[in-house]
Amino acid sequence: MKNTCLLVFLLCAQVAFGQTAKHIKIPATKCSIIPPDGFVAATAFSGFQSAATGASIMVNELPGPYEPVADGFTAEALRSRGMTLVKKQVIDFNGSKATLVQLTQPANGVIYHKQILVFGDSKNTVLVNGIYPEASKNIEPQIKDAILSIVYNNEQKENPLEAATFTIDTKESEFQLIRNMSGTLIYSTDGKIPTEKPTLLVGNSIAKVSPPNQKLYAEERLKKLPRGEQSIIKEINPIRIDNVNGYEIVANGKTKDDKTELVYQVMLFNENGDYYIMIGQAKEDFDKYLESFRKITKTFKRKQEHY
Structure with missing residues (x-):
């Protein structure tokens, strides 16, 4: 219980030590991020995209505890959905633990790379999904920097209708x-x-x-x-x-x-x-x-x- 309370506190407090003037609020979420250069706000989902590279960063907030979601990223589970696990690691993230997953997935004859950051608490989970085609693999470091820049602010008001088209x-x-x-x-x-x-x-x-x-x-x-x-x-x-x-x-x-x-x-x-x-x-x-x-x-x- 103490660990859960601490994690909730850390999520709420991230804005105090993590958010900067460069952070941009992501519509329909409690999150802000520093997108890579050339990325603009997406119109079809909560996140950012780049027409030049075909890359995108999508943010989803899920109801439910963090650990089961993170544990679900297994090689077998991903394989059943047509994805290949490249790497999975637990990292230190804004004063607590998070999971960073790298995988690949073919779609319409193109290989896509994904870097997914998973973090949260006992009630909610945030998935930050950076996606880019094989032809734009050089953007991988910028994608990683961007998803790791995300800040969750529990006090930030979210309007689910804000990002709808x-x-x-x-x-x-x-x-x-x-x-x-x-x-x-x-x-x-x-x-x-x-x-x-x-x-x-x-x-x-x-x-x-x-x-x-x-x-x-x-x-x-x-x-x-x-x-x-x-x-x-x-x-x-x-x-x-x-x-x-x-x-x-x-x-x-x-x-x-x-x-x-x-x-x-x-x-x-x-x-x-x-x-x-x-x-x-x-x-x-x-x-x-x-x-x-x-x-x-x-x-x-x-x-x-x-x-």
């Missing part, structure tokens, strides 16, 4: 906004994550996509959800929201204890190669929550600067 109206529903994670707004009916109650995720793509068959792409995206390969599609309909075309899918999914759940997915594809995705899941009152999901998704609007 869109708006969505849930005021007339039970859904409560929990957080913004990688550009995705997370809602639940009981204000908790994780939860057994109905949830709603609303987000945007980070990378550009131009699927030749958008309907098929939406179906394949549904299958990539946890246990999505077991989902049975009941309806798939063309849909248009905020002048953007896409597809609505209603499916029966399977929970981890093999019970049937409602899965509702809407994907919208704009002319710039971006997509927006809304995923609702409920284990109860299917008709009620299907109506709620449909009503909420119709309120989706892109922010003007992202047209």
